[in-house]
Amino acid sequence: MRLKTYLCFNFLQKMDKKTEEFYDRLEAELDRSNDWPALYLFKFIxxxxxxxxxxxxxxxxxxxxxIKTTKSKTGKFTSISVDVTMKSAQEIIEKYQEVSTIEGIVSL
Incomplete structure (x- = not known):
């Protein structure tokens, strides 16, 4: 049981590290390509x-x-586009993290 717990914990640590690295790269890219505040387009499914x-x-x-929404042909999924003025790259990342708690959401 300890090995299973260790492997699970180790996997989560690696995922957290990858997530942190992803957001660090995103923040740097957003700061390079924008002057704040800036209009930003979020897209979700x-x-x-x-x-x-x-x-x-x-x-x-x-x-x-x-906010604009479009249902898929089958109605099983909805795409959501959000145009909004954001104050900083960090504010964008915080929004992505906030909506990531919604079950099944895909951020594009």
Whole structure:
């Protein structure tokens, strides 16, 4: 049992490290290519169940965001585009992290 717990913990540590490295690279690239504040386009795909679309919208509530949604042909998924002015690369990363808690969300 200890080996299984260790392997699971070790895997999660590696995933956390990769995630951290990804966000570090994203922040650097965003800072290189933008002057802040800047208009940013978020794109997501979520399963069309429960309150997924509403939860994405709530993440951008009171930010003046323009949100457009399109359901897939089968209706199983919804694509969401969010145009919003962001203050910094860090604010963008925080939004991605906030919506990552929505089950099944894919950030594009």
């Amino acid at each position: 979520v399963p069309s169940v429960a309150d997924n679309v509403e939860r994405v919208g709530l993440a951008f509530d009171c930010m003046g965001a323009v």
